[in-house]
Amino acid sequence: VVVTREDCLARDAQDPIAWLRAEFAIPDPGVIYLDGNSLGRPSNKTLARLEHVLHEQWAAGLVESWDDWITLPLRAGDALGGAFLGAAPGQVVVCDGVTTNLFKAIRAALELRPGRRVIVADPDDFPTDRYLIAEIARDRGLTIRWLSSDIDEGLTPAALAEALDDEVALACLSLVAYRSGAFLDLAAVTEQVHDVGALVVWDLCHAVGAVPIALDAAGADLAVGCTYKYVNAGPGATGFLYAASGLHADLRNPMPGWMGQTRQFAMGPTYDPDPGVRRFMTGSTPMLGVAGVDSAVETLAPAGIEALRTKGVALTELLIALHDAWLAPLGFRLASPRDAARRGSHVSLEHPQALAMSQALRRHGVVPDYRVPDRLRLGPAPAYTRFVDVYDAMLVLRDLVLAGEHLAVPEDGTVT
Amino acid sequence: VVVTREDCLARDAQDPIAWLRAEFAIPDPGVIYLDGNSLGRPSNKTLARLEHVLHEQWAAGLVESWDDWITLPLRAGDALGGAFLGAAPGQVVVCDGVTTNLFKAIRAALELRPGRRVIVADPDDFPTDRYLIAEIARDRGLTIRWLSSDIDEGLTPAALAEALDDEVALACLSLVAYRSGAFLDLAAVTEQVHDVGALVVWDLCHAVGAVPIALDAAGADLAVGCTYKYVNAGPGATGFLYAASGLHADLRNPMPGWMGQTRQFAMGPTYDPDPGVRRFMTGSTPMLGVAGVDSAVETLAPAGIEALRTKGVALTELLIALHDAWLAPLGFRLASPRDAARRGSHVSLEHPQALAMSQALRRHGVVPDYRVPDRLRLGPAPAYTRFVDVYDAMLVLRDLVLAGEHLAVPEDGTVT
Numbered sequence: 001v002v003v004t005r006e007d008c009l010a011r012d013a014q015d016p017i018a019w020l021r022a023e024f025a026i027p028d029p030g031v032i033y034l035d036g037n038s039l040g041r042p043s044n045k046t047l048a049r050l051e052h053v054l055h056e057q058w059a060a061g062l063v064e065s066w067d068d069w070i071t072l073p074l075r076a077g078d079a080l081g082g083a084f085l086g087a088a089p090g091q092v093v094v095c096d097g098v099t100t101n102l103f104k105a106i107r108a109a110l111e112l113r114p115g116r117r118v119i120v121a122d123p124d125d126f127p128t129d130r131y132l133i134a135e136i137a138r139d140r141g142l143t144i145r146w147l148s149s150d151i152d153e154g155l156t157p158a159a160l161a162e163a164l165d166d167e168v169a170l171a172c173l174s175l176v177a178y179r180s181g182a183f184l185d186l187a188a189v190t191e192q193v194h195d196v197g198a199l200v201v202w203d204l205c206h207a208v209g210a211v212p213i214a215l216d217a218a219g220a221d222l223a224v225g226c227t228y229k230y231v232n233a234g235p236g237a238t239g240f241l242y243a244a245s246g247l248h249a250d251l252r253n254p255m256p257g258w259m260g261q262t263r264q265f266a267m268g269p270t271y272d273p274d275p276g277v278r279r280f281m282t283g284s285t286p287m288l289g290v291a292g293v294d295s296a297v298e299t300l301a302p303a304g305i306e307a308l309r310t311k312g313v314a315l316t317e318l319l320i321a322l323h324d325a326w327l328a329p330l331g332f333r334l335a336s337p338r339d340a341a342r343r344g345s346h347v348s349l350e351h352p353q354a355l356a357m358s359q360a361l362r363r364h365g366v367v368p369d370y371r372v373p374d375r376l377r378l379g380p381a382p383a384y385t386r387f388v389d390v391y392d393a394m395l396v397l398r399d400l401v402l403a404g405e406h407l408a409v410p411e412d413g414t415v416t
Numbered sequence: 417v418v419v420t421r422e423d424c425l426a427r428d429a430q431d432p433i434a435w436l437r438a439e440f441a442i443p444d445p446g447v448i449y450l451d452g453n454s455l456g457r458p459s460n461k462t463l464a465r466l467e468h469v470l471h472e473q474w475a476a477g478l479v480e481s482w483d484d485w486i487t488l489p490l491r492a493g494d495a496l497g498g499a500f501l502g503a504a505p506g507q508v509v510v511c512d513g514v515t516t517n518l519f520k521a522i523r524a525a526l527e528l529r530p531g532r533r534v535i536v537a538d539p540d541d542f543p544t545d546r547y548l549i550a551e552i553a554r555d556r557g558l559t560i561r562w563l564s565s566d567i568d569e570g571l572t573p574a575a576l577a578e579a580l581d582d583e584v585a586l587a588c589l590s591l592v593a594y595r596s597g598a599f600l601d602l603a604a605v606t607e608q609v610h611d612v613g614a615l616v617v618w619d620l621c622h623a624v625g626a627v628p629i630a631l632d633a634a635g636a637d638l639a640v641g642c643t644y645k646y647v648n649a650g651p652g653a654t655g656f657l658y659a660a661s662g663l664h665a666d667l668r669n670p671m672p673g674w675m676g677q678t679r680q681f682a683m684g685p686t687y688d689p690d691p692g693v694r695r696f697m698t699g700s701t702p703m704l705g706v707a708g709v710d711s712a713v714e715t716l717a718p719a720g721i722e723a724l725r726t727k728g729v730a731l732t733e734l735l736i737a738l739h740d741a742w743l744a745p746l747g748f749r750l751a752s753p754r755d756a757a758r759r760g761s762h763v764s765l766e767h768p769q770a771l772a773m774s775q776a777l778r779r780h781g782v783v784p785d786y787r788v789p790d791r792l793r794l795g796p797a798p799a800y801t802r803f804v805d806v807y808d809a810m811l812v813l814r815d816l817v818l819a820g821e822h823l824a825v826p827e828d829g830t831v832t
Contacts, residue, residue, distance in 0.1 A: 058697055
């Protein structure tokens with residue numbers, strides 16, 4: 001055996017950010033939650049903050065609470081940008097959902113490269129990204145050049161080089177792949193794309209709060225992401241958009257609304273966009289979502305992204321070691337990068353009966369994720385997952401497969 | 417005096433939906449809130465529902481709560497559509513914000529009239545609508561034909577007729593005007609626009625929950641709206657989009673995401689839109705926003721829109737009568753339709769010192785709205801506003817103006 005349960009308990013005892021788990025609301029201590037990469041757990045701070053928004057700000061403060069809310073999308077953006085994105089203030093706004101922000105970012109980027117007719121995209125990217133890019137390309141008469149990414153290992157510099165030339169307007173890429181967890185080199189990819197005069201629009205959904213991101217240092221152009229995974233801001237919480245300050249003056253929001261207007265309460269006849277990133281706002285932002293982001297960053301920032309990343313690597317290394325020892329002999333295959341430096345905070349395990357196993361796991365109080373057709377996706381979020389949780393979950397998985405328990409589960413259950 | 421305080425108390429005692437006020441959280445019974453047309457008050461049901469989403473669904477249920485959430489945007493849409501929009505099931509989805517939904521609706525409608533080059537719009541419409549229409553027109557190479565609307569009385573059939581011909585692809589109109597409260601005839605306007613072969617995209621923000629709306633009966637095409645005003649779903653709560661079922665097959669979402677995909681968890685290579693209104697969904701919807709809408713409809717539906725409308729008319733009639741008696745002599749002017757049938761549930765009063773007055777009113781515990789440059793906008797939401805509240809508020813306004821109190825207030829205060 002590579003590691004014992006006692007080893008794991010010892011690692012938890014020595015974990016410098018073990019205290020962070022107590023900051024989270026965990027009404028179900030018997031559940032092992034390995035789907036924080038889909039919907040993160042709420043922190044106590046976030047629950048308290050949303051209660052405050054409901055009772056003090058909405059019910060009691062009524063419309064006057066807009067005095068606070070009106071600037072919160074930018075304040076929460078600065079907080080998120082500082083803690084997790086390597087973004088100096090004034091470049092991140094918390095507003096709308098990922099799809100809407102991705103649409104705005106891609107369309108704005110395309111206008112900066114009007115003569116170029118190609119969008120580079122990844123056929124293994126999350127569906128929304130692919131569907132959206134396809135529709136934008138159709139609408140603008142552009143061509144999509146699909147990358148040759150490896151479904152488990154992600155994109156290589158050589159595969160990217162093949163797709164790049166001076167016809168490329170932009171590449172739209174996920175920093176951490178939604179299925180495999182493959183983690184790209186932000187600075188190197190940005191530089192490689194910039195070298196042909198193109199821009200990069202980054203999707204940070206599976207990266208933000210899980211891996212260090214240094215957008216400013218990488219010279220990034222535009223980025224978007226969600227906040228309901230490793231940021232733990234709430235189900236469907238508000239997304240964010242980053243735009244490098246040097247680009248602001250030339251970025252056009254294709255979907256302008258009054259919240260992006262310079263003097264929004266003047267309600268003037270023509271749209272005069274805010275000089276900064278606020279130009280990407282549209283209408284009134286869901287304040288429960290934005291407050292969720294703000295309080296979630298407050299929860300995680302004291303731990304710091306470096307410590308979260310260190311623990312995330314250790315948790316997934318443990319998961320892979322146990323896979324190698326226990327599951328590989330049972331027909332599992334690791335479907336994520338083995339190199340920790342090239343992997344985010346989740347791991348996919350391939351097995352033909354993955355769906356049935358995910359259902360059997362839930363009956364044992366272990367919550368995994370499942371991705372069609374044959375992958376268990378396991379995300380031991382470093383903020384609240386213990387080493388012993390990973391150990392126990394892998395043990396449950398091994399034992400139920402050994403016992404053939406999953407074979408009794410119908411394959412038509414609900415999949416989320 | 418046209419009416420006494422005792423008359424108002426008597427009307428409250430006879431009000432058939434007086435019970436509805438007790439369904440709302442009113443921690444500040446001393447405050448007279450006349451800005452429900454900007455941010456509605458929360459009902460107790462809505463607060464309880466959002467607590468449930470926070471604690472039972474998110475913290476305890478975790479990702480498995482998506483089993484409920486995944487269909488809620490359509491269930492809440494059906495509930496909203498049935499209670500307030502005159503829409504049969506399957507035509508309304510609660511998702512995204514107003515700007516995003518308006519963008520999707522306008523772009524989808526334009527694709528149904530490819531040869532036509534004109535968008536008809538109202539120069540007095542809410543800024544977001546105007547900015548968005550201007551940007552879409554610029555992008556698509558279309559012309560905007562601005563209507564000659566009266567700033568106080570709204571659009572007349574004759575003014576609309578002037579703008580309509582067979583070059584018009586669509587008209588984008590607000591059913592109730594954001595400033596004056598002018599209330600159009602949904603069926604007549606729709607028919608008038610249809611008569612030239614064009615479509616109407618309705619903005620229902622200031623109408624939904626305040627006036628009866630019969631989209632299906634009017635043969636409406638597409639409509640959008642917010643839910644944080646008379647629906648009381650929460651600050652920045654999720655918006656909605658209505659699309660008539662007969663159009664679904666031909667409506668293209670210009671911003672497709674995985675939640676609009678037929679088999680969304682198959683994550684297939686190409687976008688295959690849901691056959692129904694779900695095709696207008698983008699990504700993961702803010703569940704606190706959608707649950708807010710669902711519970712808000714549950715709160716109001718037992719009263720019914722007809723009773724809410726009857727009371728809304730009575731409240732604004734009272735407000736106008738008191739204006740005529742007390743405020744007109746002090747230099748105020750009614751800046752809303754005098755005909756109740758042509759007016760929503762809010763009223764604007766014009767006065768050069770409106771800003772200072774709005775600030776002075778707040779110091780007396782009366783919360784009005786203000787719109788540049790010279791309008792007090794008063795929205796006595798029928799769900800929780802009493803006749804005596806309108807009486808008391810107008811009395812406070814009269815007396816502070818008579819005393820010249822507002823003249824001492826600096827004009828640079830915060831305006832929301």
